[in-house]
Amino acid sequence: MTANAQAQNDNWSEEAYAASASFVYSAKIVGKLLNSLDPKPTDKVLDVGCGDGKFTANFLPAIGSVLGIDSSASMIESANKDYASPKANFRVVDCRYLEKETSIVDGSWDKVISNAALHWILRDETTRMSTLRAIHGCLKLGGTYVFEMGGHGNVAEVKTALLYALVQQGISIEKARDTSPWFFPSDTWMRSALEEVGFNVENVELEYRPTKLTTDAEGGLKGWIRLMGAQFLEALPEDNRDAVVKEICDVLQTVVTRGEDGSQWLGYVRLRGIAKKI
Template identity: 65%
Template sequence: MPHDRSDIGTRGGHWAIFAILRITYHPHHGIHAAQRPLVCRGLLNIRLLRPQTHPNPPALPRPQPTDRILDIGCGDGKFTALFVPAIAHVLGVDSSPAMIAAANADHGSPKAEFRVLDCCFLDRDGNVTRGGWDKVISNAALHWILRNEETRISTLRGIHASLKPDGVFVFEMGGHGNVAEVQSALIYALVQRGVPLEEARAINPWFFPSVNWMTAALEGIGFQVEKMEMEDRPTRLTEEANGGLAGWVRLMGAPFLEVLPEGEREGVVRQVCEVLHTAVTRVEDGSQWLGYKRLRGIARRV
C-alpha cells in the first residue's frame, strides 16, 4: 500500500518530476557502471516494454524555472535532458566516465553539467553536498548505488545534506521483490556449481528495499517522507530487441556469471531460462515477462 502522509499535489514542481519518473524507462536500469558502455556501444540494446499502468496521470505542476537540480546516477544524461528546459541548472553525477563523457557530449549546456562522481561517496565533492540544491532526483540508479550496506545510510545522508532546507528528494528504483525469480534462479545455479550459498548471495549487485525500510531510513536521517509507494510493473522481454530472457540474463546477470569459468556461463544461462520458463511465459501468446517492482518516493528536508 502507498505510504502517503499528505496531499502534495500542490507542493510545487517536484510532482512533475515524479510524473516523469513514473513513465520514463532508464536505459541503464540495473547495470553496473562498468557494464554501461556495452549498452552505449550498442552491443546489446535493451528495450523493455511494459503496460501503461497510469493511462491518465493527473495534471501536475511543472518544475520551477529557478530550480537547481542534482541528478544522482544520471547515466548518459537522456533522462536529465527531459526537464532541463524548465529549470535554472542541473548537475548530473555518475561513477562511469564513459557515461559522463556521453552526457556532456550529447546534453551538456550552460544549464546542464555532468560530472564523474562515485555516488556512494557524495561528500567527496563539497560542491554537491553544500546544501545548494532545490531538488535531488534519481531514476533507476539507487538500487545499485545503495547495494553496499556499509555506505547505504551515509549515501542517503549525503543526499539530505545536498538539499536546501525544504528541498525535495524524488526517486524511483527497484523495490523489494524486483526480478526475484531471476535472482533466485541465478543464485541456485551458482550453488549447484560449487559456489557457497552465502558467497552466491553476496554476488547480488542490487539492493531492492521495501516501502517500510526506505521510509524508516529517510526519516531516520531527517527527511519528512511525503510519499512512498511500490508498483508491480510486469516487463516484457522481446527477442527482436534484446534476445529475450537469455539476453537479459547474460547482461543483467553478468556479475553472477563472471564468477564461473567462461566455458560454464552459457550453461547457466540455459538452465536459468529453462527453470524460469513456466513462471515468466504467458500461455496465451508465449510472451515472456519479468516481475519488476518499482519503489517511488518523495521526501523533504525539514
C-alpha cells in the same frame, strides 16, 4: 540507471542498455516519478545515477540546470555526448561516497532525483546511510528528493534463478548471495532510513509493475541477464557463462513468457518516494 560500485567492472554501455533495458527511461514508465519532480524553470537539479542521460532528457527542457552523476565512465561519456549543454553537465561520481564530493554536497540544490539507481548504490551496507545523508546535505532547506528504485520482491524470479545457477556451479549459497549487486528494500525500511537522516517523508510506496522485456536481438531475457546480472556471472569461469545464461533462460522460459503472444515480462516491484528537507 547504473551508479554501481566503481570497484566492479564497468559492464555498462549505451548500446547494451538500449537493447536490454530501454524501458527504464521511457516517459510512460517514469511518468509518476516525473510528476513527483514537478520541474520548474528555475530548478537546479541533481540526478543521482543518471546513466546515459536519457532519463534526464525527460525533464531537462523544463528546468534551469542539471548535474547528472554516475559511476560508469562509459555512460557518462554517452550522456555528455548526447545531452551536455550550458544547462546540463554529467560527471563520473561513485555515489556510494557522495559525501566526499564537497562541490556537490553544498546545500544548493532545489531538487535531487534518482531513477532505477539506488538499488545499485545502496547495495553496499557500509555506505548506505552516508549516501542518504549526503543526498539530504545536497538540498536547500525546503528542497525535494524524489526517487524510484527496485523494491522488496523486485525481479524475484530472475534473482532466484541466478542464485540457484551459481549454487549449481558449486558456489555456496552464502557467496552467491554476497555476489548480488542489488538492494531491494521495503517501503518501511526506506521511510525509516530517510527520517533517520533528517527528511520529512511525504510519501513512500511500493508498486508491483510487471514490465515487458525488449525484443531487440541483443536484448530480451538473455540480454537483461547479461547486463543486469553481470556481477553474478563474473563469479563463474568466463568459458562457462554462456551455458549458464542459456540454462537460466530455459528455466525461466515458461515463467516469464505469455502464451498468447510470446512476449516476456519480469515482475518489477518499484519503490517510489518523495521527501523534503525541512
